[in-house]
Ligand SMILES: NC(=O)C1=CN([C@@H]2O[C@H](COP(=O)(O)OP(=O)(O)OC[C@H]3O[C@@H](n4cnc5c(N)ncnc54)[C@H](O)[C@@H]3O)[C@@H](O)[C@H]2O)C=CC1
C-alpha cells in the first residue's frame with residue numbers, strides 16, 4: 404500500500420508497528436511524531452521512520468493512516484486534538500492502547516465528524532520502553548485485538564488489517580467492554596501484583612539488608628513486569644480502574660482464604676490451592692496466539708564448571724542459530740544451575756532444542 408502513515412509516539416510499540424508497516428509496504432512514507440526530540444532523532448537514525456515532524460498538526464493533516472502509540476490517557480487527549488483538525492477525508496485512525504473503553508468513548512467525537520477510528524491492542528510487548536527496543540518481529544503470532552466503533556469503521560477493518568499485515572499477528576474483534584474486562588485479569592492486574600510484591604520486599608529491606616541479594620530467581624521472574632514504564636501503567640490503571648477494583652476485591656477474598664487455611668493449619672486446603680493453580684497454569688499455551696508472547700525461552704540444566712556456557716553457545720553458533728539473551732538463573736557451588744536462552748522465533752528455539760539434545764548430555768526443557 405502507498406500513502407502517508409503518521410506514527411504518534413515513537414516508543415517500543417509505535418516503533419515496532421512502524422517497522423512492520425515498512426516491511427509489508429515499502430512504498431508507504433512513514434512520518435513520526437514524539438514529544439521527545441531525541442526519540443524522533445533515534446527513530447530516524449534507526450530507519451524506523453522516513454521522517455519526523457516537530458509539530459503534531461503537520462503530520463496529522465497529510466496522513467492517510469494514523470497510529471496513536473502513546474500512553475492511554477495521552478491518546479485520549481490526542482483524539483480530542485484530532486477532532487479540531489482538517490484531516491484528509493478518507494483518513495483511517497487506530498491506536499495501540501492497552502485499554503479500550505475510555506479511548507473508544509473519546510473516539511465517538513471522531514465518529515461525529517465521519518472519521519473512521521478502529522481501536523487496536525497488540526497483545527505483545529515487553530517491560531522495555533523506547534524506540535531502541537522496537538523490533539519488526541514483536542507482534543509475530545500474537546493476538547491483536549480490534550474494537551471497531553461503528554458500521555463505517557467496520558467497513559475499513561480490511562484496510563486496517565492490510566496496513567498491519569507485516570505484524571503477522573492474529574486479529575480478533577471484541578467489544579471495548581469485553582476487552583477491558585478480560586485484559587484486566589491477564590495483564591493489568593498482574594502488573595499491580597508485581598509492583599506490590601516489589602514494594603513488600605523493598606519495605607522489608609531495611610530490616611534484612613541481605614534481602615536484595617536473595618531476591619533472585621523466582622522473585623525476579625514473577626516481578627519482571629514491575630520494571631515496565633510507570634507512566635504507561637499509571638495511565639492504564641486509571642483507564643481501567645473499575646475492572647481493577649472489582650478484581651482487587653476478588654483477589655483479597657482469595658488471599659483471605661489462604662490466611663484462614665494458614666491460621667487453621669489446613670494442609671489439605673493449601674495442597675488443593677497449589678494443585679489447582681498448577682493444573683490450570685500447566686495447561687496455558689506457552690506462547691503464540693492465545694498468550695502474551697514475550698520471549699521464546701529454552702532452559703538447560705548445567706553443571707557449575709567453567710566453559711560450559713561457552714560450549715553451548717558454540718554449538719548454537721555453529722548451527723547458525725541466533726539468540727537474543729542468555730541468563731544463568733541459579734548457581735551455587737556443586738549445584739546445577741539453569742541456563743535460560745532466549746530466541747526471537749519459535750523456529751530458532753526448536754532448532755536449538757534439537758541441536759543441544761544431540762550434542763550435549765544436559766537436561767533441556769521448554770518450560
Ligand atoms: N509496552 C508494551 O508492552 C505494550 C504497550 N501497549 C500500549 O502502547 C502504547 C505505547 O506503549 P510503549 O510503546 O510501550 O511506550 P513507550 O514509553 O515506549 O513509548 C511511548 C512514547 O510516547 C511518547 N509520547 C508521550 N506523550 C506524547 C505526546 N503527547 N505526543 C507524542 N508522543 C508522546 C513518549 O515520549 C514515548 O516515546 C501505550 O498506550 C501502551 O499501553 C500495547 C501493547 C504492549
Ligand SMILES: O=C(O)C(=O)Cc1ccc(O)cc1
Pocket residue numbers: 500501525526527528529530590628695697
Ligand atoms: O512484558 C510483558 O509480559 C507484558 O505484559 C507486555 C505487555 C504490556 C502491555 C500490554 O498491553 C500488552 C503486553
